[in-house]
Amino acid sequence: MKKIYKTTSPEETENIAREFANGLDKNTPQFIAMYGDLGVGKTAFVRGIASKLAPEARVKSPTYTVVNEYRGTNLPLYHFDVYRIEGEDDLYSIGFYEYLQKGICVTEWSENIEDAIPKNAHRVTIERGENPENERIITIEEYKG
């Protein structure tokens, strides 16, 4: 099932993300693959997810650290930014595959690791709209068994 939204502010993007997170099963490890260019709002979307699943988290892009871990109300929330990841070896060295079993994983720059994205991932794509300053088109493809 594909849902498409248009937002005109980061707050609105966060709200869409919060609503999406609200529909997730909070007790089951799962994967959210995010796609979209630099500055499009991926981290803003993660902030919205975290506001639901890990309300104490201070979300910022883990570009240099690759993964941030936030304490969740149920499972931990793992926030990846794989912009600098170049292949399987890099993923193994950060322990990527172990995180998949342990919590809710959300990944910025999923384009870079397409082969490693689980088949049952939810997919979120953000693009700039007609007004690239503040318009965003958010496409959410939720995986349903």
Ligand SMILES: Nc1ncnc2c1ncn2[C@@H]1O[C@H](COP(=O)(O)OP(=O)(O)O)[C@@H](O)[C@H]1O
């Ligand atoms: N509708 C919108 N949704 C999300 N971010 C927006 C929107 N309009 C403008 N912005 C701006 O775009 C930038 C998004 O930054 P960020 O979430 O860090 O992007 P990314 O993680 O994709 O690089 C922020 O500066 C934010 O203020």
Ligand SMILES: [Mg+2]
């Ligand atoms: Mg980011």
